[in-house]
Amino acid sequence: MNLINRIVERFFPPVKKLPAGIYHYQAPPEAEFPYRLHLRIDQEGNGILILNASTVLHLNLTAAEYAYHLIKRTPTDAVAEQVSSRYRIPAKQALADFQEFSQRLETMITTPDLDPVAYLGLEREDPYSNVDTPYRLDCALTYRTNDQDGKHLAPVERVKRELITGEWKTILQKAWEAGIPHVIFTGGEPTLRPDLPELIAFAEELGMVTGLLTDGLRLTEKDYLHSLLRSGLDHMMILLDPQEDQSWEAVRDAIAEDVFITVHITVTAANHEKLKKYLKKLAEMGVKNISLSANSPKLKDALMESRKAAANFGLNLAWDLPVPYSSFNPVALELTETDPSTGANAGGGKAWLYVEPDGDVLPAQGENTVLGNLLTDPWEKIWPSGKT
Numbered sequence: 001m002n003l004i005n006r007i008v009e010r011f012f013p014p015v016k017k018l019p020a021g022i023y024h025y026q027a028p029p030e031a032e033f034p035y036r037l038h039l040r041i042d043q044e045g046n047g048i049l050i051l052n053a054s055t056v057l058h059l060n061l062t063a064a065e066y067a068y069h070l071i072k073r074t075p076t077d078a079v080a081e082q083v084s085s086r087y088r089i090p091a092k093q094a095l096a097d098f099q100e101f102s103q104r105l106e107t108m109i110t111t112p113d114l115d116p117v118a119y120l121g122l123e124r125e126d127p128y129s130n131v132d133t134p135y136r137l138d139c140a141l142t143y144r145t146n147d148q149d150g151k152h153l154a155p156v157e158r159v160k161r162e163l164i165t166g167e168w169k170t171i172l173q174k175a176w177e178a179g180i181p182h183v184i185f186t187g188g189e190p191t192l193r194p195d196l197p198e199l200i201a202f203a204e205e206l207g208m209v210t211g212l213l214t215d216g217l218r219l220t221e222k223d224y225l226h227s228l229l230r231s232g233l234d235h236m237m238i239l240l241d242p243q244e245d246q247s248w249e250a251v252r253d254a255i256a257e258d259v260f261i262t263v264h265i266t267v268t269a270a271n272h273e274k275l276k277k278y279l280k281k282l283a284e285m286g287v288k289n290i291s292l293s294a295n296s297p298k299l300k301d302a303l304m305e306s307r308k309a310a311a312n313f314g315l316n317l318a319w320d321l322p323v324p325y326s327s328f329n330p331v332a333l334e335l336t337e338t339d340p341s342t343g344a345n346a347g348g349g350k351a352w353l354y355v356e357p358d359g360d361v362l363p364a365q366g367e368n369t370v371l372g373n374l375l376t377d378p379w380e381k382i383w384p385s386g387k388t
Contacts (some may be wrong), residue, residue, distance in 0.1 A: 017045035024207035038181035053182035053209035136352040143188040184211035204232030216250030235260035264291040272302035283313040
């Protein structure tokens, strides 16, 4: 048997795997459809391709190789030659397969609502299953807030200090090297940190997609807003306070800029009767994406009515981005009765992790199990190999 194996290996050597790691491509600013690709290749040569930090595609060996060459911008003739040699198929077939893969991926990029399972013929996996490394890191830079009444909501009793700029850069570097392509800066109120633009720029230089969760009050300062955008910020979620004119002004100013905006409203006993009015106003202002949560499960019916109203106004629902101090959103309240794993934090500790201002890592905001400290502990302690 050993002789047979040696003969097979001599004349049919095993396919050499692509180097494991994370690979990144960002379309140039002049592209008609700006987009980002992040490809993670594991030790077995399989890959996970992440489009715009949102759509996740699980790829086999050959598909991962095609994605690798797309990101590397390898000439098509060279791709056909390499794939033909590596997988022992005709170069013509390799070229046709690569071109088909490229065309379908381009269609997905330009058609955001396209189902990748139906369109690419991939096998469907349960959300947040088979996650070898988180897709996102939520970094709470501070627990300080502009809202004096809301300070009691922040879990400040565990956090004795805030990391300095260099320490946050170490955490971002470690996250990137672990294969995490997306970071969201949150809090507290992250705009209270003077180094926020510097941290955004550093994450962008690494190749990460960057987001911001903010009350928006500083966004009314045009110079400050532009400093965030010059740093490379990709998207932001503004926590709207419907009673504050400055909050509405922040939304209006942000929409006028070239950045992806989501507006979040917390449904309360005091405002739920006015939600339709607020949603209509946001749609008329040009907002496209809305996030909703409630501060009490007793408001489930009001929250679901708000979800329907948002759909009627043409607003897209975003529900898995971090929202401070809330575990009630339309998807969670709709599904937790039948399957707890699909609740508000179903992806916490799987698709994303949450870092407190001192570097401690939690599965998600509000889940107080400390997995380790990302500044001082090795990644392998926080995220053991094979964790799902």
